[in-house]
Amino acid sequence: MLTLSILAPLVAAILVWIFPSRNNYREDSGHKPNGWLMNVALIGSLIAMVASLLAASSFNGQSAEFQLHEVWFPAEGKAINWIFSVDGISIGLYLLTTILFPIGIYYSYASFLVNAKQGISPRREKLFWISLLFLEASVIGVFLAQNLITFYVFWEIMLVPMALLIGIWGGSDRKYATIKFFIYTFAGSVFLLVGMIALIYAQWSNGTNFDIGFALYQNAAQLPSHIQRYLFWAFILSFLIKIPAFPFHTWLPHAHTQAPTVGSIILAGVLLKLGTYGILRFSIPLFPEAANAYSELFMWVGAVAIVYGAWLAWSQDDLKKLIAYSSVSHMGYIVMGMFAGTANAIAGSYLQMINHGITTGLLFMLVGVVYDRVHTRDIAKFGGLAQKSPVFATIFLIATLSSVGLPGTNGFVGEFLILLGTFEANMLIGAIAVTGVIFGAVYMLQLYKAVFFGEPGEAIAHAKVSLHMNSREILLTVPFLVLIFWLGFKPDLVLSPVRASLEKIQFREIDRSFVAPKIGKAVPVEGHAEHH
Template identity: 45%
Template sequence: MTFPLLTTVLFLPLVGALILIGFPRERENAVRLCAMIVMALTFVVSVVLFFLLFDSALPQMQWVERAAWLTSLGIYYHIGVDGISLPLVLLTTLLTPIAFLQAWHSIEIKVKEFAILMLVLETGMLGVFLALDMFLFFIFWEVILVPMYFLIGVWGGALRYQAMIKFLLYTMAGSALMLVAIIALHFLNLSPDYGGTGEQSWYLFDFYRLNLPISMQKLLFGAFFLAFAIKVPLFPFHTWLPLAHVEAPTAGSVILAGVLLKMGTYGLLRFCLPIFPQAADIYAPLISTLAVIGIIYGALVAMVQPDVKKLVAYSSVSHLGFVVLGIFSGTMAGIQGSVLQMVSHGLSTGALFLLIGMIYDRRHTREIADFGGLWKPMPVFAVFFLVAMFSSIGLPGLNGFVGEFLILLGTFEVHRTFAVLAAIGIILGAVYMLWMYQRVMYGDITHEANRHLKDMNGREIALMIPIVVLMFWIGIYPNTFLRKMDKSSAHLIEQMRTQRVLADHQAQIDVQMPGPTK
């Protein structure tokens, strides 16, 4: 038995949280430090995993751990990682400490609770990406809502109640149906009629082997899709997002945009496509259409936002439209691009939210109209903002470009129209971002309060540095990442292809030998 590396990554934050419970509440700095150390440790472990230990030549899950949990129902503690989930794990472990660091001073009340919740949240997010058992996956998926609820509800803005209730109910409504679908899959797997293993199992890859009738696939696909689409959020399920983003504290927004939304796209990629390949094929045009609508709609709405944070929030809708588009293109390039774009978007949007948070800490406003000419008092800030913005727009040489390019490439192979329309979205994205940047940074200082704003301090720069480094790294040499996800993506596509072939084969048999109709 090898060292349970993944379990370490997964539960280190939770252990940290438990330790923190014992801390006296007045020792705020000690609490912060302890949480930070735990997060940093987690990050280090995941970095080691990513760069040193992960074997990118293998398509399968690696570092798999499996332990009996609820044996009577065949539920296992079963985790593993492959090229698709590993980047997201790294993204999570990176963004969490950064978000926490950002909140070092801006969160002043209930610091202990905040730290604990952040740690629990980290475990939850990691669990979603690592779980191979569907039950386990669902548990983590739901657990995340609890800390997120508190993050928004306790430390959020004026409309936080509305925001969190909306966030919670949307997400839960979606996941509730997914739960039923998961249970249904479990029992379908039990019956030999659908190519299941016939054993009590919630193992993801057992479900891959299922060969379900189309009608059933459609229903189950719908249940899964709804849960993920709300999380992504895909147009028209996106209405919770702007509110939640705006009302959440900066750290919450960063996590929300940086990681949580990726859980939706990750779910689509990991579950919806491979388990229900035919349903996915059938619905791909529809979903792609929604994705494209989302891209353009998000961009257009972002353009007219007076609030910077809201603007970035809507930009997320737009950007994640790309990811979904890429996933449902079903091509190698599309999928690889999507995974990469997930990471990129996490970095760029995360960075933007962090920067907005910094300015909000200073000015306590986010209205574009309240700013202008920030370049002068805060040059460093302006530079970082510029980089983050370019990354978001997808400027070549920065991370955003690679992902979007690959997605467009992949989509172009199958749906030219969508690719063209999505490209328009990119242009629109550039428009609203640049326009916003212009209004905020350039021109004269219209408000006296802005004149003496302090520039970024050492801590703020420190937390931005790793993000910017990664942006450039991915932008210039994406192969580090692409190589890792290469085999896994190919494997995924391969699996779906064999599924289709199998299903077609079955259909042919059915046609040739019409049996007794049911």
């Protein structure tokens, strides 16, 4: 099933490629989007989704081990094998990926249709679907790879389709954004490569085994602490750039504003999670000593990102840029929680990774919906949209509140657990981070007010097409809305299968001088797992 979910998008990409259809390169050609191409792409990604759900149904959440091993290529050697498997750390993100991609693909088609009505034809459809499908396969590969080299292969190859998505179908400044995105993230991955090879060399006496599951976890912990620290820095730099955490966040707003809507959905929903996934998968378990030593530093990095990102978001006048900076702020929570290292904080970080994918994915999609109709993202030109399109306003409100972290939505549980865990670890940083919650509410609600209430703005008043969401778009938001409330009331859906894996990562014992409140089953207050 795991292999199928990687191969299905690849096969679909090849089918799209050989599909008999003429390419269209011009926006004003009056060309209609080709539904068949989209169907092929959609079916490929749906097969991947079904396969991932089937795999999840046979996943044993009680175990922290790698499960469901599948050998893609016959093992030709010890060092580089093509074995795929999942454990608790990857299963949630794997499902998030396979669920987001079909939505993104169908949304793109819906967006093409809306644009085609206004005389804007989709350009180079084939390459568009192929890029998306390749992106899906490589992202899934990152989450499933059980070998360092395979992991790196997928980690790198993913840059190419993403760069094409931004560079060909992006906004007016797309070339600069693409180059910046590519060079920045590639530089980051090179650090990872150095770290990986150095890690292999450092534990050379144990054989050239690149397998994440067996050799690495056992052997890396025995490394001398100064080597652990060097390797830790090599790994973490790469992940910080990918996240992007505070000093390395400058590529993100450009990439987001210039990317096509589906690019933004995928970038915010999945690609940013790769960095935090890397921290959970490698940085902390491989080098626990170094992670412990630097935990305070990186909690500060996270806390600064929370506050600074929120401030920056507050002052933006571009819808997408605002949400991009809010992503910086939210990813700050996740980094802070991971390095707080308590059970609560790590569980919260994990949950928040999923939440952020859902909420921000939905927000970018909604921005795309309105952009397709008014062709501007300047907040000053909006206003009064709630009267024109009440359904849109309602859905946007739910997304906004989820982003702010209203109790009952998914955002609340994650943020609360992270902040709780951070307080357990370090009061001061916790106190600073809490202000981020307030700033978050400030900029999101201000955005909502500016866009939806007041006098109709220039763009809204002179809109040439109906501002109502069509049925396709409403349908596409349903999975997001369901997940927002489901995870808001029952975070265990995500947390219980992964608890065993996360406990292995936890590196800070809870200070017992005060009693942490119980949040459902999600919070193992006792130090060990509660298996029922």
